[in-house]
Amino acid sequence: MDLLARINLSKVGWVHLEECFRRHPALFLGICLLGGVLLFFSPPESRLPLLLLYLCVLPFLHLRRACIAVLVVLASFISTSLRVTMPGPEMAATPGCVLAEVVDRQLVTIHDKTSWRIDFYVHEFRSDLGVLLAKGICVHAHAPLPCPVFGGRVYRVHGDLLVDPSGQARFRPEWKTVAEQRKSFSFVELRVSLRRMLEKIFTSLFVNQDERVVAGALTFGLYKDPFLQHLMHRAGVEHVLAISGFHFGIVAALTLLFLQGLHPRFRACFAFLFLTMYLIAVGPLPSVLRSWWAGTVVLLGIFLGKSSSGLNCLGVGLIAATLLNPISLTELGCQLSFLATAAILFYSTHILEVCSCLFRPKNKDEFVGYSIADQTLATILHRLFPAFSLIIPVWAVLIPYQLAFMPDISLLGIIYNLCIPLLYSLAMPCILLAVILYPIPLLPKLLVFIGSIPLRCGMFLVQSAPESSLTSLSTGHLPAFMAHFIIVAFFLCGCILEGRRETQRTDVWKACI
Numbered sequence: 001m002d003l004l005a006r007i008n009l010s011k012v013g014w015v016h017l018e019e020c021f022r023r024h025p026a027l028f029l030g031i032c033l034l035g036g037v038l039l040f041f042s043p044p045e046s047r048l049p050l051l052l053l054y055l056c057v058l059p060f061l062h063l064r065r066a067c068i069a070v071l072v073v074l075a076s077f078i079s080t081s082l083r084v085t086m087p088g089p090e091m092a093a094t095p096g097c098v099l100a101e102v103v104d105r106q107l108v109t110i111h112d113k114t115s116w117r118i119d120f121y122v123h124e125f126r127s128d129l130g131v132l133l134a135k136g137i138c139v140h141a142h143a144p145l146p147c148p149v150f151g152g153r154v155y156r157v158h159g160d161l162l163v164d165p166s167g168q169a170r171f172r173p174e175w176k177t178v179a180e181q182r183k184s185f186s187f188v189e190l191r192v193s194l195r196r197m198l199e200k201i202f203t204s205l206f207v208n209q210d211e212r213v214v215a216g217a218l219t220f221g222l223y224k225d226p227f228l229q230h231l232m233h234r235a236g237v238e239h240v241l242a243i244s245g246f247h248f249g250i251v252a253a254l255t256l257l258f259l260q261g262l263h264p265r266f267r268a269c270f271a272f273l274f275l276t277m278y279l280i281a282v283g284p285l286p287s288v289l290r291s292w293w294a295g296t297v298v299l300l301g302i303f304l305g306k307s308s309s310g311l312n313c314l315g316v317g318l319i320a321a322t323l324l325n326p327i328s329l330t331e332l333g334c335q336l337s338f339l340a341t342a343a344i345l346f347y348s349t350h351i352l353e354v355c356s357c358l359f360r361p362k363n364k365d366e367f368v369g370y371s372i373a374d375q376t377l378a379t380i381l382h383r384l385f386p387a388f389s390l391i392i393p394v395w396a397v398l399i400p401y402q403l404a405f406m407p408d409i410s411l412l413g414i415i416y417n418l419c420i421p422l423l424y425s426l427a428m429p430c431i432l433l434a435v436i437l438y439p440i441p442l443l444p445k446l447l448v449f450i451g452s453i454p455l456r457c458g459m460f461l462v463q464s465a466p467e468s469s470l471t472s473l474s475t476g477h478l479p480a481f482m483a484h485f486i487i488v489a490f491f492l493c494g495c496i497l498e499g500r501r502e503t504q505r506t507d508v509w510k511a512c513i
Contacts, residue, residue: 015060015499016495016496016497016498016499016500017057017060017061017492017495017496017499018060018061018062018065018499019499019500020495020496020498020499021061021065021495022065023309023498023499024309024311024312024315024498025312025315026311026312026313026315026316026319027311027312027314027315027318028065028069028315029072029315029319030314030315030316030317030318030319030322031315031318032068032069032072032073032076033072033073033076033318033319033322033323034076034318034322034329035054035069035073035076036072036073036074036075036076036077036078036079036080037076037077037080037322037326037329037330038050038329038330039051039073039077040076040077040080040081040084040326041080041086041326041327041329041330046480046481049481049484050481050484053481053484053485053488054073057488057492058070076322080326083135083136083326084135084136084137084326084327085132085133085134085135085136085137086134086137087125087133087134087137087161087163087169088163093160093161093162093172094127094133094160094161095127095128095158095159095160096125096126096127096128096133096158096159096160096161097125097126097128097156097157097158098120098122098124098125098156098157098158098159098161098171098173099122099123099124099125099154099155099156099181100120100121100122100123100125100139100154100155100157100171101120101121101123101153101154101155101184101186102118102119102120102149102150102151102152102153102155102186102188103119103120103121103138103151103186103188103284104118104119104151104188104191104283104284105117105118105119105143105147105149105150105151105188105192106192106195106283108142108224114145115142115143115144115145116142116143116144116145116147117140117141117142118140118141118142118143118147118149119138119139119140120138120139120140120141120171121137121138122134122135122136122137122138122139122171123135123136123154125161133161134161134169136326136327137169137327138325138327138328139161139169139170139171140170140171141159141170141171141172141173143173143175144175148175148178149178150188150189151186151187151188151189151191151192152183152184152185152186152188152189153180153181153182153183153184153186154180154181154182154183154184155178155179155180155181156178156179156181157171157173157174157175157177157178157179158173158174158177159171159172159173159174159177160172187280190280191280191281191283194280194281195220195222195281198216198220198222198281198435199216199222201435201438202215202216202222202435204438205434205435205438205444205445205448206448210459211452211455211456211459213225213228214228214455214458214459215427215431215451215455217241218240218241218424218427218428218431218455219247219428219431219432219435220243220281220282221241221243221282221283221285228241229241231462231463231465232462233410234410234412234462234465234467235410235412235413235416235420235461235462235465236409236410236411236412236413236414236416236417237413237416237417237420237421237462239340240420240421240424242287242333242337243282243285243287243288243291244287244288244290244291244337245287245290245291245294245295245341246421246425247278247282247291247428248275248278248288248291248292248294248295249291249295250425250428250429250432251274251275251278251432252271252274252275252295252298252299254429254432254433255267255270255271255274255275256271259271264302264303264305265302265303267302268299268300268302268303269303271295271299271302272295272296272299275292275295275296275299276292279292286321286325286328286329286331286333286334286337287333287334287337289317289320289321289324289325290314290317290318290320290321290334290337290338290341291317292317293313293316293317293320293321294310294313294314294316294317295313296316297312297313297316298313310345311342311345311346311498314338314341314342314345317338318338321334332401332405332406335401336397336398336401339397339398339401339487339491340394340397340398342397342491342494343393343394343396343397343490343494344390344393344394345494346393346491346493346494346495346497346498347389347392347393347396347494347497348389348390348393349389350497351388351389351392351393352385352386352388352389355385355388355389356385387417387418387421387422388418391414391417391418394417395413395414396490397487397490400478400482400483400486400487401483401487403478403483404478404479404480404482404483405480405483412465412466416461416462416465419458419461420458420461420462423454423455423457423458423461424454424455424458426451426454427451427452427453427454427455427458428451429451430447430448430450430451431447431448431451431455433447434447434448434451
């Protein structure tokens with residue numbers, strides 16, 4: 001029997017929370033797995049408030065679903081504790097030996113000095129006394145040229161494990177002690193070759209260095225330019241350069257568009273192939289893996305002739321991230337990526353409907369009766385409503401996190417997010433097509449010329465953003481627990497709205513596709 005029905009609170013609307021989770025089981029399972037992971041990685045003093053926050057939701061679920069949630073959270077907590085050993089924050093620099101796998105490597109330039117940035121997955125790190133101090137975590141190190149390690153290999157290296165005050169670990173190896181242990185499956189070297197080829201293509205296509213850096217960072221994350229990131233942060237649009245579902249959606253849409261004459265199953269297979277190649281090129285970042293899994297579920301639905309559920313696609317990405325690399329979920333960027341996507345899926349349609357109802361003329365005759373200025377204003381507003389419907393829920397979920405965990409908030413982002421993502425979304429398809437059609441004479445140059453128009457407009461707006469104390473808001477004053485409470489309440493309201501929505505869907509796990 002439903003616990004909510006027992007206490008007769010159905011009029012309040014909480015019964016729709018159960019309905020939302022029934023329709024989207026992948027989302028429900030992903031949230032439960034995420035709860036166990038966050039409980040494990042939270043500091044001991046924060047675990048009790050988080051646990052109480054989660055327990056407040058249980059009385060509003062069906063008894064069986066509440067029991068399942070408790071069991072899944074407990075299993076996630078236990079499995080994470082068995083797979084991961086976190087180094088303590090008191091470890092300033094502990095010497096020892098690491099058994100680690102190379103999961104990514106790329107060239108970086110810092111202060112005009114070029115080196116290799118190596119990302120290791122630590123199978124185990126033992127101190128010189130033989131004590132196991134870390135396992136199941138990712139650390140990075142910098143290696144000289146030529147690179148002493150390659151992707152797809154497990155190495156044993158002696159060095160120092162360092163942990164900064166925020167709890168982030170990195171490794172300082174003694175490269176003379178590198179000893180290869182075994183080979184493993186990896187796309188790292190293929191990714192390195194692809195990125196080198198892409199850099200040559202971008203150098204050939206773009207004469208202007210600033211345009212080349214922006215275009216390469218926007219499409220493939222090729223360039224990590226600190227000055228560009230500073231400009232984007234000042235304008236409040238640095239998220240545009242983070243490879244995510246925005247980019248994967250454009251790649252999938254282009255593939256499906258140009259293969260319209262084929263059978264849907266063949267189109268889905270080709271789109272999956274291009275998405276996988278794009279994943280290999282940009283690297284296994286948390287937001288990238290989430291987007292790839294979500295896109296895979298959508299394409300699987302096309303292959304099977306079924307419509308996909310955006311929330312279930314998000315849930316599948318969350319499940320995959322939890323099972324493959326739980327520590328990635330502790331990164332602020334990964335959490336914001338999931339939360340921003342969920343906020344859009346929950347609220348964008350409702351916000352668009354409200355805006356349209358407030359400013360929509362009753363009929364055509366009423367619109368014709370407006371003055372020229374009012375007609376122009378109404379037309380502009382209706383063009384901006386889709387952007388508002390995306391920006392408002394994203395800002396509602398980002399602001400609590402920014403107030404609690406980030407140094408400042410760019411107030412310009414409220415305005416710049418109305419145009420910069422749109423301009424770059426117009427430029428990105430042209431740039432991608434120019435890269436794909438690079439061997440064809442003249443056509444890539446023409447596509448780059450077309451794509452450079454919105455790209456230059458976006459660059460001009462970003463570079464013209466004023467830098468002053470009036471355009472940013474100092475943060476760090478909101479307690480972490482209060483930020484988590486606001487986020488959970490915002491998320492639950494979205495679940496309730498989703499549960500209230502009428503739908504013909506009555507299946508369970510088939511709802512994922």
